[in-house]
Amino acid sequence: MGAPVIETSGLRKVYRSRRGRRVVAVDGLDLVVPAGGVHGFLGPNGAGKTTTIRMLLGLARPTSGEVRLLGRPVPAGLPEVMGRVGAVVEEPRFVPAFSGRKNLTLLARTVGAGRDRVDAALAQVGLDGRDREHFAGYSLGMRQRLAIAATLLKSPDLLILDEPTNGLDPAGIRDIREMVRELGESGVTVLLSSHILAEVQQVCHSVSIIGEGRLIASGSVAELVGDSTLAVARVWVEDSSTAIRHLERARYRVVRNGDHLDVEGFEHPEDITRVLAAEGLYVRELVPVRADLESVFLQLTRGSALGGRSVAPWTLSGGEAEQ
Amino acid sequence: MRLLAVELDRFFSRRAIVLMLLGGLLLTALLVGTALWDTRPVTDAERAEAESQVATAAADPRLQREQQQCEQRPQDFFGPGASAEDCAGLAPRVEDFFPRNTLELARVVDNRGTVQIVMVTALLVLCGATFAGGDWHTGSLANQLLFRPRRGRVWVAKAGAVLVASTAAATVLVGGFWLALLVAAGARGIEVPSAAQSDIWWTSARGVALAVGAAVGGYALTMLLRNTVATLAVLFAYVVVGEALLLTLPIDQVSRFSLAQNVLAWVGDGRRVFDADVTCLPGLGGCEKAYVLGMGHAATYLGVLLVLTTLLSWAWFRRRDIG
Numbered sequence: 011m012g013a014p015v016i017e018t019s020g021l022r023k024v025y026r027s028r029r030g031r032r033v034v035a036v037d038g039l040d041l042v043v044p045a046g047g048v049h050g051f052l053g054p055n056g057a058g059k060t061t062t063i064r065m066l067l068g069l070a071r072p073t074s075g076e077v078r079l080l081g082r083p084v085p086a087g088l089p090e091v092m093g094r095v096g097a098v099v100e101e102p103r104f105v106p107a108f109s110g111r112k113n114l115t116l117l118a119r120t121v122g123a124g125r126d127r128v129d130a131a132l133a134q135v136g137l138d139g140r141d142r143e144h145f146a147g148y149s150l151g152m153r154q155r156l157a158i159a160a161t162l163l164k165s166p167d168l169l170i171l172d173e174p175t176n177g178l179d180p181a182g183i184r185d186i187r188e189m190v191r192e193l194g195e196s197g198v199t200v201l202l203s204s205h206i207l208a209e210v211q212q213v214c215h216s217v218s219i220i221g222e223g224r225l226i227a228s229g230s231v232a233e234l235v236g237d238s239t240l241a242v243a244r245v246w247v248e249d250s251s252t253a254i255r256h257l258e259r260a261r262y263r264v265v266r267n268g269d270h271l272d273v274e275g276f277e278h279p280e281d282i283t284r285v286l287a288a289e290g291l292y293v294r295e296l297v298p299v300r301a302d303l304e305s306v307f308l309q310l311t312r313g314s315a316l317g318g319r320s321v322a323p324w325t326l327s328g329g330e331a332e333q
Numbered sequence: 334m335r336l337l338a339v340e341l342d343r344f345f346s347r348r349a350i351v352l353m354l355l356g357g358l359l360l361t362a363l364l365v366g367t368a369l370w371d372t373r374p375v376t377d378a379e380r381a382e383a384e385s386q387v388a389t390a391a392a393d394p395r396l397q398r399e400q401q402q403c404e405q406r407p408q409d410f411f412g413p414g415a416s417a418e419d420c421a422g423l424a425p426r427v428e429d430f431f432p433r434n435t436l437e438l439a440r441v442v443d444n445r446g447t448v449q450i451v452m453v454t455a456l457l458v459l460c461g462a463t464f465a466g467g468d469w470h471t472g473s474l475a476n477q478l479l480f481r482p483r484r485g486r487v488w489v490a491k492a493g494a495v496l497v498a499s500t501a502a503a504t505v506l507v508g509g510f511w512l513a514l515l516v517a518a519g520a521r522g523i524e525v526p527s528a529a530q531s532d533i534w535w536t537s538a539r540g541v542a543l544a545v546g547a548a549v550g551g552y553a554l555t556m557l558l559r560n561t562v563a564t565l566a567v568l569f570a571y572v573v574v575g576e577a578l579l580l581t582l583p584i585d586q587v588s589r590f591s592l593a594q595n596v597l598a599w600v601g602d603g604r605r606v607f608d609a610d611v612t613c614l615p616g617l618g619g620c621e622k623a624y625v626l627g628m629g630h631a632a633t634y635l636g637v638l639l640v641l642t643t644l645l646s647w648a649w650f651r652r653r654d655i656g
Contacts (some may be wrong), residue, residue, distance in 0.1 A: 025654075064654070064655075067478075067479060068478070069458070069475055069654065069655045070480050070654040071652065071654060073607065088482040089482050089483050090481070092479065092481075092482045095479075096479075097477060097479050099479075103471060103472030103473050104471065104473055104476065105343075105347075105467065105471050105472060105473050105475055107347070107348050110502065112346065113473075116339055116342065116343055116346075117476065117477070117480050119338070119342075120335070120336060120339050120477065120480045120481050121480050121481075122335065124575075160476065163480075164480070214642060219643045263343060310598060
C-alpha cells in the first residue's frame with residue numbers, strides 16, 4: 011500500500027444559497043484515500059460528496075481546512091499533479107455543438123497529447139465509431155464514456171469519478187463497472203463516488219462514508235459488511251406475537267416482516283433459539299443474514315437521512331483497502 | 334502559445350460566432366452596395382436632363398443680374414481680395430443638377446464608415462461574449478480547468494484568442510469595406526485626395542482598435558457575469574437606461590460620461606456635442622451650448638472602462654468557484 015493519494019484535513023465548505031442562507035456543505039472532513047485500487051465514496055444526497063470532489067480538483071475553494079492531492083497541496087500544487095489526475099465531476103460537460111472527437115482533441119491539445127492519444131482513449135471506451143457525431147446527439151451512456159475517455163487522455167495515476175453510472179441503462183452500468191474494475195487492477199487509483207451501493211460493493215476495495223459533510227466510516231468493504239453487530243437473523247416461529255414479546259424482553263430488536271421476524275442485536279444465532287426455547291417456542295427456521303453494504307450505509311447515515319440525529323464517527327481499525 | 338492556439342481553434346469552431354462573422358460580412362457588403370448604388374454614375378438621359386436644367390437656370394434674369402453685380406464688386410460676394418474670376422462659381426454647373434452625388438470617400442467616412450465601425454464593434458462584443466458565455470453555459474469550462482488548472486493563464490489565453498480573432502475579423506471587415514470603395518472609386522475614375530486617404534486610414538485604425546477593445550470587453554464582462562444574456566443586459570442597461578439617467582443629471586457637459594458619445598468621439602476624432610443644460614445668461618458673450626468631446630477624452634473613458642472590466646474579471650475568475 012502506497013502513500014495516500016488524497017488527504018483532506020478539517021475540510022470545510024460553507025456557501026450562501028440564493029436566498030442568502032448559510033449552507034454548510036462539508037463540515038470538517040478528514041478523508042484519506044490510499045494509493046491503489048478502487049475506493050468508494052459514499053453518502054446520501056446532499057452529504058457533500060460532489061462539493062468535496064470539486065474542492066479536491068480546485069474547482070471550489072475550501073472555506074477552511076487542507077487538501078492534498080498526490081502529495082501536493084490544493085490549489086497551489088495542482089498544476090504539478092493535474093497531469094496525473096483524471097476526473098469526471100457530476101454529469102459530463104462538453105460543447106454540445108462539437109463532435110466527441112473535437113471536444114477531446116481540444117482538451118488533448120492543451121496538455122500536448124496528440125491524435126493517437128485521442129484515438130486510443132476513444133477506442134478504450136468504445137466510442138471510436140461514433141466520435142464524429144455531435145455531443146448533443148449522444149445518449150447519456152455515450153456522454154459518460156466520452157467523459158471517461160477525456161480522463162484517459164492524461165494516463166492518470168488517480169481517477170476521480172463522480173456518479174459515473176448515473177442515468178445509465180443496465181448494460182451501460184455493467185460496462186462502466188468493468189472499466190472501473192480494470193482501471194483499478196491496472197494500477198490506477200480510482201475514487202468512485204456513488205450512491206449505488208451494490209455497485210460500490212462489487213468494484214471497490216475500500217470505502218469512505220460521509221453524512222452531513224462529515225466522515226462517518228472508513229475502511230475496507232469486507233470489514234464494513236463483516237461487522238457482526240449489523241447482522242440480522244430471519245426467524246420463522248409458530249406464535250410470532252409471543253416470540254416478539256420474549257425477544258424484546260431479551261433486548262433484541264425485532265421487526266415483523268411478512269411471515270417471519272427480522273431480529274437484530276444478537277451476538278450468536280443460537281442465543282435467539284435459546285431465548286425462544288426457554289419460553290416453549292420452537293424455531294421452525296432461522297437464517298442468519300449477513301449485512302451488506304446497503305444495510306451498513308443505511309444504519310450509519312440514518313441520522314443524516316432523518317435530518318438531525320447525529321451519528322458518531324465510526325472508523326474501523328486497520329481501515330485500509332484490501333488488495 | 335499552445336493554449337492560445339487551442340482557444341483560437343475553439344473560437345472559430347463556435348457555430349454562432351462563425352454565423353455572426355458571416356453576418357458582419359454580409360452587412361458590410363450591403364453597406365458597400367448601398368454606397369455604390371446611391372452614387373452610381375448618371376445615365377445619358379439624366380445628364381441631358383441636367384444640362385437642360387443648367388440652360389434654364391443660366392437664362393434666369395435674376396441669376397444674370399447677380400452675376401453682373403458680382404463681377405462689378407466681387408469682394409461683396411467673396412470677401413476682401415476676391416476677383417471677378419471668382420464669380421464664375423456662381424454660374425450653374427451641370428453636376429449641381431444631377432439626381433445624386435458622385436462617390437466621395439471623404440463623405441462616406443462620416444456616415445456609412447462610422448455606421449460600419451459601430452456595426453462591427455457591436456458584432457465583436459457579441460462574439461467575445463458568446464465565446465465566454467458558451468464555456469460557462471455548457472459547463473465545459475470546468476473540464477478545461479481539469480486539464481489546465483492555472484486559471485489566470487486560461488483566462489489570458491482565452492482573452493488572447495479573442496484579441497487575435499477580433500483583430501483579424503475587424504481588419505477584414507473594416508479593411509474590406511474601404512478596399513471595395515477604393516476599388517470602385519478607381520474604376521469610376523474618381524481621384525481620392527491624400528487628405529481623404531489619410532482620414533480613411535486613421536478612422537479605420539481607430540475603428541479596428543475600438544472593435545477589438547469591445548470584443549475583449551465583452552469577453553471579460555461575460556467571464557465575470559458567467560452568462561451572455563447577462564452581459565447583453567448589463568450593456569443595454571448601461572447604454573440605454575444609464576444614458577437616460579445621465580440626461581436627468583444637472584451636470585454641465587454630462588455627455589462626457591456617455592458611452593455612445595465617447596464611442597462616436599473616438600471614431601470621428603472628436604465630436605461636437607450639444608448640451609441643453611448649459612444656461613446662457615443674457616449679456617454674457619461667448620456662451621456656447623455646444624462643446625467638443627475630444628478623441629483623447631474618449632480614449633481615456635473607453636480605456637478605463639476596458640481596463641477595469643478586464644482586471645476585475647481576471648482577478649475574480651482566479652478565485653471563484655466553478656460550477
